[in-house]
Amino acid sequence: MDRHERLSALLDMVGQREKIDVEASAEELDVSPATIRRDLDHLAGRRLLTRTRGGAVASNVAYDLPLRHKAARNAPEKQRISAAAARLVERGMVIGLNGGTTSTEVARALVLRPELAERDGSPALTVVTNALNIAHELAVRPNIKIVVTGGVARQHSFELTGPLASLFLDQITLDLVFLGVDAFDAERGAFAHHEGEASINRLLASRARQVTVIADSGKLGGHAFARICDTAAVDQLITDSGADPAQVAAFEAAGVEVLLA
Structure with missing residues (x-):
């Protein structure tokens, strides 16, 4: 295993476990402590994790971990x-x-739903x-028309942000937006760690007839750097x-319908 593979493996381990130990990691990867x-x-120098005594954690820098290194967190809940x-x-x-x-x-x-299969080439x-990354996965699916906003790509999240994305979103309407967030609080609203992403997410929400926040329970009750929208907008x-x-009761009292999966 070369250094690049080892660094990637360590990030994967941090993403999955949130905390790793030097001695145990050395044994697992068959290298010296x-x-x-x-x-x-x-x-840590690249702000991809935080060093601790005897190891490292990811909890304080979750916003900086590349997307693929966060994918394993709370995977069953997210599914x-x-x-x-x-x-x-609906079709x-x-x-x-x-x-x-x-x-x-x-x-x-969405791809797996038989009700949304292609019919007559439409x-x-x-x-x-x-x-x-979502556009890449869906572009090859004939049953889904994929539209990309444009904008400047962020390396960590693969999201397009900036004025080009805003110009496009100003021209469309959506039936339903699924809004992934970094935090959602019944009083303070929905948040993202990055202000550029928060801005585009806010515009997405404003263009939709229905706004549905999708968030595992670990993201509830907190806040992050940039607010996406008020709770009343959800x-x-x-x-x-x-x-x-x-x-859950607090969100319902604020007028948000809550579905538990």
Whole structure:
């Protein structure tokens, strides 16, 4: 295993476990603890993880981990959430999807629905997205018309942001947008870690007849750097069954329908 493969493996381990130990990682990757320490110092210098005494954690820098290194977090919950979201989609709809691991799972779940199969060469639905990875996966599906916003790509999330994306979104309307978020609080609203992503997500929400936030329970009750929208702008929340009942009640009291997957 060369250094590039080892660094990638360490990021995968942090993404899946959120905390790793130098000695255990050295044994798992069959290298010396000193090598692992140098690797972790290198990744910490690039702000891809945070060094701790005897290891490293990802919790404080989740916003900086590339998308593929976050995909394994809460994977079963995200798959259940995405399946519940896909069931809300009807043939002929125009759907909005922003970036993120849960939104990516929704895109994959849409492909699997037999009700949305291609008929007579016509696509079953239109998906508008600012996420390059989602566009890449759906572009080869004949049953889905994929529309990409344009804009400048962010390396960590694969999302397109900036004025080009805004110019495009100003010209369209959506039936339903599935909004992946970094945090959602019943009083303070929905948040993203990056201000550019928050701006595009806010515009996506403003162009939709229905706004559905898709978030695992770990993202509820907190906040991040940039606000996407107020809670009043959200019609529905799909989260997992591990959500705190008090938080669920708070969202419902704020007028948000909550679906537990």
